[in-house]
Amino acid sequence: MSEYIQKGELFSFNLLKCLRTSYFHNNCQECLEICPKEAFFFDRRKLTLDFEKCTNCSICLGVCPTEALELTFFDPNEFVISEGKEIRISCKKNVPCLSGFSSLHFASLLLRKERVFIDLSHCQECELNPDNRILTSIQERVKEANRFVKELGVEKEIEEFEEPPSRRNFFKAIFKATKTLLQEESFKKSGVNKTPFKWQLLKNSIKLNFSSLPNKTVSTSFSFLAKKRIENSCTNCGDCVQFCPTDALFYNQQGDSIFFTAGACIDCNICNDICKSNSINDEEKIDIIAWAFDREERLIKHQLEICQECKTPFPYVEGEKICSRCKEFLEDFKDIFKLANEEPLD
Numbered sequence: 001m002s003e004y005i006q007k008g009e010l011f012s013f014n015l016l017k018c019l020r021t022s023y024f025h026n027n028c029q030e031c032l033e034i035c036p037k038e039a040f041f042f043d044r045r046k047l048t049l050d051f052e053k054c055t056n057c058s059i060c061l062g063v064c065p066t067e068a069l070e071l072t073f074f075d076p077n078e079f080v081i082s083e084g085k086e087i088r089i090s091c092k093k094n095v096p097c098l099s100g101f102s103s104l105h106f107a108s109l110l111l112r113k114e115r116v117f118i119d120l121s122h123c124q125e126c127e128l129n130p131d132n133r134i135l136t137s138i139q140e141r142v143k144e145a146n147r148f149v150k151e152l153g154v155e156k157e158i159e160e161f162e163e164p165p166s167r168r169n170f171f172k173a174i175f176k177a178t179k180t181l182l183q184e185e186s187f188k189k190s191g192v193n194k195t196p197f198k199w200q201l202l203k204n205s206i207k208l209n210f211s212s213l214p215n216k217t218v219s220t221s222f223s224f225l226a227k228k229r230i231e232n233s234c235t236n237c238g239d240c241v242q243f244c245p246t247d248a249l250f251y252n253q254q255g256d257s258i259f260f261t262a263g264a265c266i267d268c269n270i271c272n273d274i275c276k277s278n279s280i281n282d283e284e285k286i287d288i289i290a291w292a293f294d295r296e297e298r299l300i301k302h303q304l305e306i307c308q309e310c311k312t313p314f315p316y317v318e319g320e321k322i323c324s325r326c327k328e329f330l331e332d333f334k335d336i337f338k339l340a341n342e343e344p345l346d
Contacts (some may be wrong), residue, residue: 009052010072018070020047022245023270030063034099034137036128057128059098062141065266066245076101080108080201087327090119090163097128100139103304104198104224106145110156116203118142121162148222152288153214194246195264199224203263206292213216213288220286226267227283228260234279236315240271249299255313256303263294264288 015021019028024045025195031047032040039053040060058070061076074096079089083283087109091097098118109116146157202224206213209344220227228249241249241258248265249258272280290297302315308322309330314323322330 002077006049006051008056009047011049011051011054011171012070012072013047013049014068014070015047017066018047019066019245019268019270022268022276023243025273028065028268028271031060033068034063034134035060036130036134036344055128056096059095059134061100062105065196066267067198071096071100074100076105076148077197077201078127080105080112081200085114086117087113087115088117088119088161088163090161091122091126092119092163092165094200097134099134101138101141102224103144103148103222104202106142106158107148108198108202108205110145110149110158111154111202111209111213115156116158117161118158119163120159120332121160122165129165136234144222148218151215151218153207154209155241178260194273195248196246196266199263199266199336203292204293206288208290210289216287216289217285220282220284224267225262225286225291226265226269227262227286228265228271228299229281229283230258231279231281232317233277234258234275234298234300234302234315235277236304237276237303239276240280243270245270252298254304256304256315259296260289260299261294261296261323 002284006015013119019026032038036057036059037055039055041048041050054262056071056073058071058074061074076095077099079087079095089095089098089101098120098272106116120138121137123129123131123138126134129135142158142339149156210216218225220327236256236258238251241251244250245268246264246266247273248261250261251258271280287295303317305312305316305327306312308321309326310323312323
């Protein structure tokens with residue numbers, strides 16, 4: 001396991017959690033694009049971190065969809081479940097950078113706190129934000145969180161305030177974070193849950209408020225929501241299940257049905273990209289309560305039959321009981337089979 005974790009003194013990068021490791025053709029490069037020091041690079045097609053360039057600024061934490069990046073002294077998840085009705089977040093008070101928070105974190109805060117304040121007044125002068133790229137990214141995440149909560153029917157949004165430019169015992173405040181509360185927000189599923197913790201926090205935030213939410217159905221236009229469907233053109237090849245990084249897609253014991261848990265999906269779109277028959281598509285609406293409670297749904301059920309040629313089970317629709325692979329093989333080499341069946345010459 002250690003060979004898959006790149007570690008510095010304060011920062012670590014877990015390659016096994018990275019989408020680029022899960023699926024070679026995935027084009028996620030959020031950390032590369034936002035890093036102000038260009039500390040991320042590709043070495044022999046493998047994403048790598050240059051710890052000499054890394055300043056432990058936490059800017060990349062909020063954009064990583066799988067929480068593959070971690071700081072030893074700062075965890076944005078801890079702020080979500082901190083006590084108090086009101087929270088104020090500032091790089092001059094209690095966090096290294098607001099870019100460490102994702103849209104899910106901001107949305108969870110809105111659902112758990114009566115008021116949420118953030119300080120963006122120091123961003124334009126920050127040496128890590130010379131072109132306002134970091135500030136723009138933070139503002140986009142804040143807007144997405146506000147839009148999500150508004151679509152739920154909750155009339156709240158993140159407010160701005162200005163903290164005086166004096167850093168007050170930042171590390172002391174960070175180390176007082178409530179680790180035990182994080183442990184209490186445990187996953188309900190048995191076994192290893194591969195869904196990033198920030199998804200679980202938002203789902204738990206929905207559960208805390210589900211009875212009072214005016215709207216139970218929202219759009220899937222958010223970066224953290226997806227609802228899949230599988231068309232009848234599915235060949236049951238299993239690639240979507242095999243390469244799903246969070247096991248949001250899975251088979252039943254019989255292997256004839258593919259199920260989907262929307263609450264475990266991180267909308268990486270690996271399944272859409274890998275499907276050779278283009279059978280996987282996205283729905284525009286999602287039941288947010290079913291999402292929060294990890295309700296499973298069957299997307300497709302196949303009638304499995306044994307192929308007459310290769311003797312393996314395949315999804316049968318009609319006609320001869322021959323799998324698509326054997327059909328294609330027989331079609332491609334029909335001339336050879338024809339010659340082989342001809343009578344030998346005298």
